[in-house]
Amino acid sequence: MNQPEDYQEALLKKYLDGQCSPEEMATLYSWLLSSDTHKPLLAVMQQDFERIMKAQPAVPEELSNRIEARLLESIGREKVVKMRVAQWWKWGVAAAVAVLLITGVTVFYNLPRPVKAPVLALKAADVQPGTNKAVLTLADGSVVTLDSAGNQVIQQGGTKVEQKNGELQYATAGNNTSIGYNMLKVPRGGQFTIVLPDGTQVWLNSASSLRYPTAFTGNNRTVEMQGQGYFEVKKNAKQPFIVKVNSVEVQVLGTGFDIMAYDDEEELRTTLVSGAVKVKQGVVEKYLKPGQQAAIDNSTGVMSVRNADVQEVVAWKTGFFEFDNANINVILRQLARWYDIEVDTKIVDKRLFGGRINRNLPLTEMLSLLESSGARFNLEGRKLTVIR
Numbered sequence: 022m023n024q025p026e027d028y029q030e031a032l033l034k035k036y037l038d039g040q041c042s043p044e045e046m047a048t049l050y051s052w053l054l055s056s057d058t059h060k061p062l063l064a065v066m067q068q069d070f071e072r073i074m075k076a077q078p079a080v081p082e083e084l085s086n087r088i089e090a091r092l093l094e095s096i097g098r099e100k101v102v103k104m105r106v107a108q109w110w111k112w113g114v115a116a117a118v119a120v121l122l123i124t125g126v127t128v129f130y131n132l133p134r135p136v137k138a139p140v141l142a143l144k145a146a147d148v149q150p151g152t153n154k155a156v157l158t159l160a161d162g163s164v165v166t167l168d169s170a171g172n173q174v175i176q177q178g179g180t181k182v183e184q185k186n187g188e189l190q191y192a193t194a195g196n197n198t199s200i201g202y203n204m205l206k207v208p209r210g211g212q213f214t215i216v217l218p219d220g221t222q223v224w225l226n227s228a229s230s231l232r233y234p235t236a237f238t239g240n241n242r243t244v245e246m247q248g249q250g251y252f253e254v255k256k257n258a259k260q261p262f263i264v265k266v267n268s269v270e271v272q273v274l275g276t277g278f279d280i281m282a283y284d285d286e287e288e289l290r291t292t293l294v295s296g297a298v299k300v301k302q303g304v305v306e307k308y309l310k311p312g313q314q315a316a317i318d319n320s321t322g323v324m325s326v327r328n329a330d331v332q333e334v335v336a337w338k339t340g341f342f343e344f345d346n347a348n349i350n351v352i353l354r355q356l357a358r359w360y361d362i363e364v365d366t367k368i369v370d371k372r373l374f375g376g377r378i379n380r381n382l383p384l385t386e387m388l389s390l391l392e393s394s395g396a397r398f399n400l401e402g403r404k405l406t407v408i409r
Contacts, residue, residue: 148403157205209358225250242260244264245264269282276293288317294311348372360387397409
């Protein structure tokens with residue numbers, strides 16, 4: 022039976038309201054499968070559709086109202102392209118569809134108009150997302166390769182180092198342990214977690230490194246970092262924890278915070294999630310409260326403190342990319358590190374992007390979401406060229 026031209030639009034709206042029957046959801050799913058132009062949305066919904074078809078949960082009314090309000094508000098901001106692709110259980114997938122539809126207003130709402138499919142040019146096998154992997158350099162210079170599947174025990178004098186899948190754990194035996202320095206390097210296309218000898222846990226993002234002692238002695242606990250890391254510091258008032266990044270020191274007692282210090286970024290940023298930290302650069306000191314960020318301009322060296330979107334900052338740690346009014350170059354730098362690709366930008370794109378995307382997507386699916394906003398790419402091997 023032929024359906025009215027706006028039938029799919031009505032189904033999408035009903036889905037956002039949590040009012041689709043199982044039969045209507047099956048119809049919507051069939052429609053999504055009917056055209057390649059729907060692939061970006063399918064990439065988000067496919068796994069959750071199967072679960073939802075079995076459980077048929079209802080979307081809470083309050084949440085549904087918030088989704089609709091956010092949708093209408095965001096449509097009015099033409100320069101911000103929403104592409105939220107988080108795969109959440111139950112009602113969360115409805116939120117994912119709501120914000121993704123902001124990207125696809127032309128594609129999904131103006132059904133009578135012909136829609137041009139993405140033109141991503143692929144000349145090689147798809148590039149897979151990063152994994153848990155790192156290289157550990159011990160105090161004696163020996164090198165140990167770590168990955169997501171490895172389980173091993175490394176003995177360094179009185180210090181035992183144990184790898185459990187994607188995490189490295191240190192345990193110090195006794196008080197007379199000889200001190201050495203280890204270096205954990207995470208390559209592009211990787212991430213890794215380490216539990217330091219004092220119990221502090223550190224998540225390292227792609228293209229990052231951490232240098233630390235095999236035991237903490239003296240009146241402080243000092244480590245050195247490059248790249249990006251999230252720290253959950255074990256509280257010890259007698260031994261403040263200090264992170265050194267170039268000429269900057271971040272001092273804490275016990276807290277959760279993120280440091281982003283890539284050489285190719287415009288700023289070095291310290292973002293406080295909980296507790297309190299002091300950021301010191303030369304004679305300049307700034308104290309942060311939860312939700313604040315200290316940003317140091319890499320070209321001028323000027324430090325400023327501002328409020329931060331903590332969820333956006335730490336999204337990488339929980340398996341997502343999250344952007345809020347980010348330009349394409351900011352996004353591509355993150356993709357380059359996570360997918361270990363080379364990026365060549367031939368155009369200046371002033372559009373701003375926003376959204377939350379699962380970091381476990383293959384590169385082509387990630388790029389398809391960007392292409393649904395009008396950007397165009399050419400991928401050849403591991404080289405990505407922006408062509409529009």
